[in-house]
Amino acid sequence: MTAQTPKVAINSKPAEKKVEVTVDGKPFTTYMWPDSLEKPVLYPINTASGTTITRGFPPLANERQDHPHHVGLWFNYGDVNGFDFWNNSDAIKPEQKAKMGSVEHREVVKAEAKGDHATLQVKADWVSGDGKTLLNEATTFTFRAAANGARMIDRVTTLAAAKGTGTVKLPDNKEGALGLRVIRALEDPAEKSGEFKDAAGRVTKMANMDTSGVSGQYLSSEGKVAGAVWGTRGNWTKLSGKVNGKDVTVAILDAPGNPGYPTYWHARGYGLFAANPLGQSALSGGKDTLNFSISEGTPATFRYRILVLDANPTMVNGRVVGAAAVALVMVTGATSSVALAQAAKKKGAAKAAAGPTPTAAEVASAEEAYKTKCAVCHTPDGNSPIEQMNFADGVWKHGSSMKELMNTISEGVPGTAMMSFKTQFTPGEIAALAKKVRGFDKKLK
Ligand code: HEC
Secondary structure (H helix, E strand, O other), X not given: OOOOOOXXXXXXXXXXXXXXXXXXXXXXXXEEOOOOOOOOEEEEEEOOOOOEOEOOOOOOOOOOOOOOOOOOEEEEEOOEOOXXXXXXXXXXXXHHHHHEEEEEEEXXXXXXXXXXXXXEEEEEEEEEOOOOEEEEEEEEEEEEEOOOOOEEEEEEEEEEEOOOOOEEEEOOXXXXXXXXXXXXXXXXXXOOOEXXXXXXXOEEEEOOOOOOOOOOEXXXXXXXXXXXXXXXXOOEEEEEEEEOOEEEEEEEEEOOOOOOOOOEEEEOOOOEEEEEOOOHHXXXXXXXXXXXXXXXXXXXXXXXXXXEEOOOOEEEOOEEEOHHHHHHHHHXXXXXXXXXXXXXXXXXXXXXXXXXXXXXXXXXXXXXXXXXXXXXXXXXXXXXXOXXXXXXXXXXXXXXXXXXXXHHHHHOOOOOOOOOOOOOOOHHHHHHHXXXXXXXXXXXX
């Protein structure tokens, strides 16, 4: 049987304050803005086989009851002109409310399905506790279903400073920005204590919870694992585990060109999985600072992909390989937006034109990197049986000049397993890698 192209449908129900997205008639996710939430969210989110990856809303009896503001997948921030949008929920005491902020859904601009994907365009306003609109948000979601069962959500959010605000400040803050709260089974089994409901329905702190059936493990694009991911940067982080005995993965992918790229990960073992590109100081212990702001007339755009799989992709040398690699790397190389990929390429090419001369240390580390990071796909002697991955056959799909090769290695090839390496190497190492790769082609020597 050949895999059928899945059919995505989208159904806007403004009276119920939600937009439902289905794949072949089965629920994928719902964009919702109920009065009980201080921001719109995607909830729940399901894999192709129907496994829900998001914590219950409200949390189920067997789940942690903490952080009531963690619901589904959302985007906001802990400090916008001094107002806390992240922690706001109906659990906040009335006297604290004035310090908080809410993202208020305004309008569904477009909800349209086409074959294997659907587009949802929405408008929202970021309103401070004293009733002022600080930011106007325009977000486009693209919900995709692949025949191999992969589910994807691309989120492109543009934030513009509202008229008359001047500059809106989003200083470094731990709480941000793209957040996801996952089900109990995807928590880290090392997290044993927390607030749970007891038999009588009371929320109590428990010191030593039973962690059977809990198996979540983070892995970042930089090879960091579990608790070590928190406070580090990377193009992507995936969270894999077994839910009812079946492999499940949810990954968040950052995109080149995003503010603060590559993002810091605010990824916690208790089930909060967040990409925080703006909280650099808080997440790096003061090593980096950003203190981001958005001035009137100069909007900022944030692009992310969320990938949901009924699988746990294979790792070789700290890298994702196989079919899932394509899905993960697709975005580490670029986003779904072709224009963005081209812009990134141009930028990379301009940088490469002034290519640096590698130091001896950089040449040595590039030799080592070829073995550990490239040979998995390109083979140790560069003579891969797969044509487009072969460096020895004299055919160069993306150009054989130093400049072109450095660009390919820096930016990757969008839509293929060839990922962007610019965050992993110095410009000198990239130049040394380009030279190494050229060396496999006898004609170029
Ligand atoms: C996960 C697999 C994977 C890894 C790891 C990988 N590549 Fe690639 N690479 C590919 C694929 C697939 C292509 C072909 C892309 C296409 O279809 O155009 C490619 C293409 C290339 C090309 C362009 C070749 C041409 O014909 O123009 C270069 C150069 C390259 N890779 C260098 C590297 C270097 C250097 C590394 C290590 C730092 C690396 N790659 C790591 C999968 C990988």
